[in-house]
Amino acid sequence: MLELKHIKKSYDGMPVLRDISIQVGDGEIVSILGPSGCGKTTLLNLILGITDADEGQILYNGEDLTHTVMEKRGFNIVFQDYALFPNLNVYKNIIYGLKNRPGISAREEVEELIDLLGLREHLDKRIDQLSGGQKQRVALARTMVMKPRILLLDEPLSALDGVIKESIKDRIRTIAKEYHLTTIIVTHDPEEALTLSDRVLIIDQGSISQYAQPAEIICRPQNDFVRKFILNQLEIKRNNIYALFGGGAARGKAV
Numbered sequence: 001m002l003e004l005k006h007i008k009k010s011y012d013g014m015p016v017l018r019d020i021s022i023q024v025g026d027g028e029i030v031s032i033l034g035p036s037g038c039g040k041t042t043l044l045n046l047i048l049g050i051t052d053a054d055e056g057q058i059l060y061n062g063e064d065l066t067h068t069v070m071e072k073r074g075f076n077i078v079f080q081d082y083a084l085f086p087n088l089n090v091y092k093n094i095i096y097g098l099k100n101r102p103g104i105s106a107r108e109e110v111e112e113l114i115d116l117l118g119l120r121e122h123l124d125k126r127i128d129q130l131s132g133g134q135k136q137r138v139a140l141a142r143t144m145v146m147k148p149r150i151l152l153l154d155e156p157l158s159a160l161d162g163v164i165k166e167s168i169k170d171r172i173r174t175i176a177k178e179y180h181l182t183t184i185i186v187t188h189d190p191e192e193a194l195t196l197s198d199r200v201l202i203i204d205q206g207s208i209s210q211y212a213q214p215a216e217i218i219c220r221p222q223n224d225f226v227r228k229f230i231l232n233q234l235e236i237k238r239n240n241i242y243a244l245f246g247g248g249a250a251r252g253k254a255v
């Protein structure tokens with residue numbers, strides 16, 4: 001289990017995270033959701049270990065990692081821009097990290113991931129020959145072969161369009177469940193967070209607004225921010241779709 005206890009962070013005297021305390025269970029998918037500038041990336045970076053908290057503790061299975069360097073935490077991130085090596089083909093990108101830590105994944109495990117992520121037919125391609133969704137899958141495979149204890153994803157779907165987005169969502173879900181891998185995802189899209197995650201952490205100006213399962217958030221929004229910012233966006237989307245198909249927007253009224 002990952003535990004954040006009373007995490008606080010300021011930049012130049014301006015509080016960015018105010019007293020964040022959460023627990024993330026093993027194998028759970030948690031999305032960090034909130035508007036631009038609310039502190040999502042800062043929180044992800046704190047968990048990863050590239051930013052230090054001013055106060056508070058980060059524990060993993062009871063072990064205090066607050067002052068442990070990133071390399072020793074055993075967490076791994078897929079960045080928004082995928083950060084793949086353009087001069088290497090897909091297969092070499094996937095196994096790149098194993099150079100320094102051979103044996104961490106057996107050959108059969110690498111092959112299994114390649115199939116799970118549907119990358120077999122692309123293995124000899126250069127990165128610039130891939131679509132956004134294919135690059136995202138390569139980035140996931142490259143991270144997964146290193147067997148992270150926690151998988152962190154920074155806006156993994158924002159550059160992808162509808163159908164591909166759904167397929168990557170499925171694969172993220174499959175991987176998290178198949179490998180019982182704790183997965184933490186940063187997103188600003190309520191639909192994405194609520195349909196992909198076991199629990200959603202909604203942040204408003206550096207504070208927890210609500211941390212709950214999607215159904216709980218939809219049925220029992222804890223405050224006006226959740227109602228207005230999160231649920232209203234979904235209502236507007238739904239009404240637009242109904243209007244498009246002639247069902248009339250009146251079916252659902254914005255909260």
Ligand SMILES: Nc1ncnc2c1ncn2[C@@H]1O[C@H](COP(=O)(O)OP(=O)(O)OP(=O)(O)O)[C@@H](O)[C@H]1O
Binds near residue numbers: 036
């Ligand atoms: N290194 C830094 N130095 C100073 N201020 C920073 C730094 N990093 C982030 N901030 C500030 O902290 C606040 C939160 O930033 P953060 O990147 O965590 O937000 P976010 O929710 O991820 O936003 P976005 O969705 O736009 O990426 C912002 O006001 C930002 O300007």
